Every structure is written in structure tokens, then in C-alpha cells.
Amino acid sequence: MKNNDAADDPGTTHFGFQTVDRDQKESLVRGVFDSVASRYDLMNDLMSAGIHRLWKRFTIELSSVRPGQTVLDIAGGTGDLAAKFSKLVGPDGRVILADINDSMLRVGRDRLIDLGAVGNLQTVQCDAQELPFPDDSVDCITIAFGLRNVTDKDRALQSMERILKPGGRLLVLEFSKPVSPLLEKVYDAYSFRVLPLMGQLVANDPDSYRYLAESIRKHPDQETLQEMMEDAGFVSCEYHNMTGGIVAVHKGIKA
Amino acid sequence: MTGRHDPTVVTAVLVAAEAAINRGLELDPTSARDLADMAGTVLAIDCLSPEIEVFAIVEETGRLHLTPYWEAPADVRVRGELTDFLALATAEDPAATLINSDLEILGNTSPLLALQALVSRMQPDWEAPLVDALGDVAGHQLANLLRGIFRWGQASSKSLRRQLSEFILEEGQLSPPAAELEHFFEQVTALGLRVDRLESRLQRLARRLAAQR
Numbered sequence: 001m002k003n004n005d006a007a008d009d010p011g012t013t014h015f016g017f018q019t020v021d022r023d024q025k026e027s028l029v030r031g032v033f034d035s036v037a038s039r040y041d042l043m044n045d046l047m048s049a050g051i052h053r054l055w056k057r058f059t060i061e062l063s064s065v066r067p068g069q070t071v072l073d074i075a076g077g078t079g080d081l082a083a084k085f086s087k088l089v090g091p092d093g094r095v096i097l098a099d100i101n102d103s104m105l106r107v108g109r110d111r112l113i114d115l116g117a118v119g120n121l122q123t124v125q126c127d128a129q130e131l132p133f134p135d136d137s138v139d140c141i142t143i144a145f146g147l148r149n150v151t152d153k154d155r156a157l158q159s160m161e162r163i164l165k166p167g168g169r170l171l172v173l174e175f176s177k178p179v180s181p182l183l184e185k186v187y188d189a190y191s192f193r194v195l196p197l198m199g200q201l202v203a204n205d206p207d208s209y210r211y212l213a214e215s216i217r218k219h220p221d222q223e224t225l226q227e228m229m230e231d232a233g234f235v236s237c238e239y240h241n242m243t244g245g246i247v248a249v250h251k252g253i254k255a
Numbered sequence: 256m257t258g259r260h261d262p263t264v265v266t267a268v269l270v271a272a273e274a275a276i277n278r279g280l281e282l283d284p285t286s287a288r289d290l291a292d293m294a295g296t297v298l299a300i301d302c303l304s305p306e307i308e309v310f311a312i313v314e315e316t317g318r319l320h321l322t323p324y325w326e327a328p329a330d331v332r333v334r335g336e337l338t339d340f341l342a343l344a345t346a347e348d349p350a351a352t353l354i355n356s357d358l359e360i361l362g363n364t365s366p367l368l369a370l371q372a373l374v375s376r377m378q379p380d381w382e383a384p385l386v387d388a389l390g391d392v393a394g395h396q397l398a399n400l401l402r403g404i405f406r407w408g409q410a411s412s413k414s415l416r417r418q419l420s421e422f423i424l425e426e427g428q429l430s431p432p433a434a435e436l437e438h439f440f441e442q443v444t445a446l447g448l449r450v451d452r453l454e455s456r457l458q459r460l461a462r463r464l465a466a467q468r
């Protein structure tokens with residue numbers, strides 16, 4: 001089950017439905033998030049009618065994060081999860097908001113300062129495939145709507161496993177496969193018709209939102225992602241479908 | 256655990272209830288103080304039908320946190336049917352209701368009674384806390400829905416109970432009714448077609464303009 005993301009040629013990968021060079025994907029993904037950063041939060045609300053907040057809240061419940069712990073939110077973007085974690089871990093804990101994209105991080109940092117969540121919070125620009133943190137140093141890692149953008153997901157999962165403390169947990173919140181074929185049909189129509197249109201109207205950027213819709217389809221389904229987590233060394237892996245499987249949250253524990 | 260219910264729906268209901276209760280607390284300092292004295296208390300509500308487990312946790316700030324998922328053990332556990340819980344929530348004499356109902360209680364009842372007192376006194380304002388929690392789009396819609404249910408429920412608290420059980424049972428399954436999905440799908444397709452037509456019209460216009468130059 002290795003290299004789920006790669007197309008048949010090992011030097012290429014997917015960018016939405018296009019097949020591109022592996023090196024190229026990173027800069028294409030960066031382009032997408034550079035261009036959506038300033039409108040990102042508004043678009044999130046519009047695209048999901050606010051439901052992404054419920055998905056995130058449930059993910060935070062599953063984290064069982066306690067005061068004093070260290071939490072890494074990788075691909076954290078504008079900091080939705082990090083803001084909540086900052087409250088949960090309290091003054092003795094630590095939250096790292098990490099993202100590969102500087103524009104997203106900057107929006108996130110400003111927003112977190114506005115929310116007053118800075119004392120225990122730091123931002124780090126880094127790549128999920130090569131996390132620059134010591135082994136066994138983090139209690140909980142979350143990655144929300146980020147894994148599908150990562151070129152080598154297996155490498156990213158291994159990197160997360162390495163830095164988690166034994167018993168620490170990983171939560172992956174990501175688009176997945178709707179359980180009912182009818183729901184899948186509706187959802188397809190929504191994401192390929194409505195999303196680019198909304199992207200056009202609100203952010204004047206239909207291409208980025210078309211990429212978002214396409215990358216959702218290329219992402220591994222529930223069972224595949226669970227196997228990938230097990231391959232990376234996680235144990236007690238399980239997932240919860242949300243909104244009929246449009247989104248799933250996967251949980252894995254470092255042995 | 257969320258069992259077979261979709262966590263999105265369960266979370267939505269809990270976010271709404273939590274927001275309303277905490278709003279109620281802001282307006283009711285006595286209950287708020289009672290509750291703050293119990294900071295750290297975990298109350299497990301174990302509903303048998305629909306089958307769902309909810310935890311109410313008293314935070315340090317005296318606010319209440321409702322969650323479908325909690326790993327530490329609970330201080331009190333109440334088990335029963337949804338109708339029993341709703342009867343207790345609206346009871347004027349909660350102690351008597353507790354004794355006479357089929358609710359099964361494990362542990363100390365005082366947090367349960369404090370919570371009951373709070374909920375039964377509540378005049379919830381749904382809008383502001385929901386918009387805070389969910390943003391304008393979903394928050395406003397959910398507030399409208401709840402206002403409707405609540406207003407209607409105050410007129411008849413028996414039918415509120417029935418309605419609410421049905422609502423939760425039905426939503427809990429969350430395979431959206433096929434007819435509704437089909438309708439939505441048709442609308443989306445129609446929208447797509449309109450966009451396509453608009454696009455080709457624009458292209459025709461552009462060509463005509465180019466030809467005129």
C-alpha cells in the first residue's frame with residue numbers, strides 16, 4: 001500500500017486531476033494556498049455552510065488533549081485548531097502551528113494574536129514530510145484538510161510517528177468517500193459545479209477551488225488511509241465518518 | 256462514543272445546547288455560582304433510545320462543555336430513555352421526577368440537580384452564541400430552527416418531547432432522505448447547465464466583438 005498518491009510513473013504525482021512532476025506539485029500547491037490565504041476562512045464557511053467547524057470540533061474532542069501537553073497542528077493554515085488547543089493545554093502546555101506556506105501562517109499568526117492566544121503558541125514554517133522536531137517530543141498531532149496536499153503521504157505519516165511520544169496520538173481530518181452512492185453523486189456535482197463558481201464569485205479564483213475539488217477525489221478512501229497509518233507504525237487505528245463520509249477523522253496511536 | 260449517529264449531527268446538537276446553556280448561565284449568576292463550585296465534575300448522560308452517550312463537563316470557568324467523547328471516568332452517570340431526560344429537564348419538582356422516573360443513576364446526584372435547575376429556568380437566546388460557535392451562515396440557520404422548536408415546545412412541552420425525540424431519531428440516522436437529495440442534485444445540475452449556457456453566450460459575444468473590430 002505504499003505510495004498511494006503516486007501515479008504510475010514514480011517521478012510524477014497528482015495535482016488535482018493533472019499528473020505533474022513531484023517537484024512541481026509542491027510549488028503548484030503553494031500557488032493555490034498563496035492565492036486563497038486572505039479569503040480562506042470566509043470560503044471555508046461558505047463552502048461547507050459552516051459545517052467544517054463541527055468537523056473540527058469533533059476532531060478536537062477525539063484528541064483528549066489535557067493541560068500541560070504539547071500539540072502540533074501541521075498544515076494548520078489559518079489556525080482554527082491551534083486556537084482551540086491553545087486554550088486546552090493552558091499556560092503550561094505548548095501548541096505549534098506549522099504549515100509549509102508562509103502566507104497561510106501569516107494569516108494564522110495575526111488571527112491568533114487577535115484571539116489573544118499567543119503565550120503558549122508558536123508558528124513554524126515546515127514540511128509535513130520532514131518535521132523538524134525531536135523524536136518522541138509531542139503528545140498529539142493533528143492534520144486537518146492538509147494530508148491530501150502532501151506529495152508523499154507515507155513519508156509524512158512516518159515523520160509524524162517519529163516525533164510523537166509513545167502513547168501519543170495522531171488525528172487526520174480529511175475529505176473521504178461518501179458512504180452512499182447517491183450522496184456521492186450530489187457531492188460531486190456540488191464540488192465540481194458550485195465550488196469553482198463560489199471561488200469565482202468570492203475569491204475571484206476558480207482554478208484554486210477547482211484544484212481543491214479535484215484533490216479531494218484523489219485522496220485515499222477511509223480503509224486505504226487507515227492501512228497507510230498502520231504501515232507507518234500506528235496502532236489502534238480507527239476512523240469516524242462524518243456527514244455521511246464526506247469527511248472522516250482517523251485516529252492512530254504511537255506504540 | 257457517537258455510536259451509529261453521525262458525529263456532525265451529534266456535535267451540532269451539542270454545540271447548540273451548550274451555547275444556550277452557557278448563555279443561560281451568563282444571565283443566571285446563582286446557577287452559575289452553583290455550577291462553578293463543581294468545576295471538574297463530569298456527568299455522563301447515557302441515553303438508551305436513541306442510543307447516544309453525552310458527557311457534560313463543568314469547566315474551571317463555570318461554563319459547561321458538552322461532548323460525545325470523553326475518556327476519563329464520569330462522576331455521575333444517568334441512564335434512561337430520551338423522554339425521561341426531557342421530562343426531567345422540564346420538571347418543576349425534579350427530585351420527585353427523579354424518584355418516579357425510570358432513570359437509573361450511578362453516583363452523586365447533586366451536579367445533576369444543579370444542572371436541572373439551570374435548564375428548567377432557561378430562556379434561551381440561541382442566535383448570538385450560535386453565530387459565535389458556527390459562524391454567520393450555519394449559526395443563523397440553526398438558531399432559526401431551534402427558535403422554532405423551542406417556541407413551539409413552550410406551547411406544549413409534551414409534544415416538544417415527542418417532536419424532539421423524532422427529530423433526533425431521524426437526524427441521527429443521517430442518510431439524507433433520498434427525495435431531498437435528488438431535488439438538491441437537480442438544482443445543482445440546473446445551475447451547472449445555466450453556467451454552461453452563460454459561458455457559451457459570453458464566448459459568442461466575445462467572438463462577435465472580435466469580428467467587429
Ligand SMILES: C[S@@+](CC[C@H](N)C(=O)[O-])C[C@H]1O[C@@H](n2cnc3c(N)ncnc32)[C@H](O)[C@@H]1O
Nearest residue numbers: 033075076077100101104127128144145146149
Ligand atoms: C486546506 S488547508 C487546511 C488548513 C487548516 N488545517 C484548516 O483545516 O482550515 C491545507 C494546508 O496545507 C498546507 N500544506 C500543503 N502541503 C503541505 C506540506 N507538505 N507540509 C505542510 N503543510 C502543507 C497548505 O499550505 C495549507 O495551508
